[in-house]
Structures are given as C-alpha cells and as structure tokens.
Amino acid sequence: MADDVRVLDRLLEITVLLNKDMTHALGEIGLTTARTHLLWELHRLGQSTQQTLATALAVSARNVTGLVDALESTGFVSRRPHPSDRRATLVGLTELGVETMTRMRRERDQLAQQLVAGLGASEVERLAKGLDAVAARLRDLATAERGDQAAS
Amino acid sequence: MADDVRVLDRLLEITVLLNKDMTHALGEIGLTTARTHLLWELHRLGQSTQQTLATALAVSARNVTGLVDALESTGFVSRRPHPSDRRATLVGLTELGVETMTRMRRERDQLAQQLVAGLGASEVERLAKGLDAVAARLRDLATAERGDQAAS
C-alpha cells in the first residue's frame, strides 16, 4: 500500500479507536462526546451565552438548548440570567463541572503520553510536525469547499 | 505545548476535520457515514447476510435492518433470499452501489495524496510509521480495557 493511503487509513482507524476510547470513558461519568465538547468550550471561554456556545460549537441554537438542559439536570453546568440583556442566559460550569474538566485534562495528558509511548522524543516531534502539516492541509480543503459553495 | 499533547490535539482536530469533509462529500450523493461504512464492508466482504454485516460493523442487528432499508430505498443495495437458509437475507451492492464504491475509492486516494502534499516521500513514510505505532498503542489500550471489564 502506498504510504499516502497508509497515512489516511491509519488516521481513519485512529479516529474510530479514539472515539471508542473516549465514549467509553465518558459514559462512566455520565457524559457524552457532544456534552463534553460543550464543557470544553465553556472551560475555554468561561461563562458564556448559549448563542456564543452555538457559534463556538458550530451547531444550532436549538441543539445547545438540549445539551445545556441535559448538563444542567446532571449538575455539570448552571444557567443564570444575563445581567444586562434580559433575552440572554449565561451558562457556567458548576463545581462538579470544574472538577470534571480538571480531571479530564489530566486524563488527556495521560492518554497523550500513552499514545506515543515507545517512540523517541525526536520521533514524537517529527510526528507532531507531520500532523501539523496534515491538519493545515485539511483546513485549506475546508476553506476551499466553503469558497466553492459561496460561488455556486 | 509538549509534543505528546500536540500529537493528540492534532489527531483530535484531524478527526473532526476529516469527519466534516467526508460528511459533506457524502451528503451530496445521498449517503451518511453509517450507511457508507456498511457499503465499504459489503464491498470488502461481497454479498453478505445482515448478521454478518452486524458483526463486521460491531453494531446491533436492528441497526443493520435500518441501514439496509435506507440503502435499499435509495438504490445502493438490494436484498434477496438466502438460497439455503430461509431465515436469512443476502444483501448485495447494486450497479449504483458498485459504481459509487469505485468512485469513492478513487476519491479516497485523491484525498490521501492531498493530505500529504508538501511533504517529501521520506517524511510521508515516517509519518505512516508513527501513525502505525499510535494505532497499535490504541489497539492495546482497547484490549486492556476489555480485559478490565471481563475481570470486574
């Protein structure tokens, strides 16, 4: 098999395996990937309106309502009225939410180490650079597609 | 950022971008990732029972019924009775199904080339090897998890 196809094949395999690993781990603490994605953004952005979250997640406002409903009822986030805009709602991490994010960051670092266990430091660096290049190409392709769409 | 975390971060980003790219492309020909996954397996295995497909996709029998229903009504696969086991159904690619798979294989090869455009041949080879190692580690982790489960 040609090396370029091998790269894509491995990436697709890793996609599936990573997804399974994470879904499994999250299931044990009552989270799903979509909800966790929202938690990460909230952790990154700090307290935010649902609109902001919808934009950050590139997802519909309705979708955010559902995710926040679920996360609120399981105690990871809380809603409070926006102080100056009475249309808006501010969503923030609860204590449980913050703890969970802290633990997940640690687990992410652990997984990151495990993934490259057995590779030397210089190999890891090369791998990171290779993946940077691939990610950049993919971003370009996405941009080009959006351009096509706009033109049509 | 440490290189190991950089590797994981890039992999996660690539996962998302690849998924978007493929979902978008598939949407234009009336397919979804789940249905396409089934088509790939069918292409690989040849005509198969739904049981076989359920096992190959690691998914419930009910799920396969739904996917085959959808693919049949859109003309990508057809069902016919199993010649010797009257309980079973054989699913096969239609002409459209075969054409689609042929085209998709070509597009996959094209995408594979684009992803590593700008990298030299030896870099691509190194990248492939690095990803081989990462995929192997992930497979190990999945196996270890299954072992834990069995033990608990």
Place this chain on the structure above:
DNA sequence: TATTGTTATACTCTATAACTATA
C-alpha cells in the same frame, strides 16, 4: 427589525426486548 432562547417537529444512528419464521 433583529436577536435570544424555547417549543414543535422531524430525521439519523444507536440500543434492548419481544416476536415470527426457520434451523
């Protein structure tokens, strides 16, 4: 008039359980 979030509705993927027809 535009924006925020919700209700209403719908589609896809997924699962388990019960059931039918066959082995």
Place this chain on the structure above:
DNA sequence: TATAGTTATAGAGTATAACAATA
C-alpha cells in the same frame, strides 16, 4: 433450543421553522 430478521420502543444528536420576550 438457537438463530435471522423484524416490529416496538427509547434516547441522543442534529436540523429547520415558528414564536415570545427583549433589544
């Protein structure tokens, strides 16, 4: 008794459209 596939039911993620409250 076990297996292949279906019907029934349910939950999660996603989308669009209509609507109420507010800007």
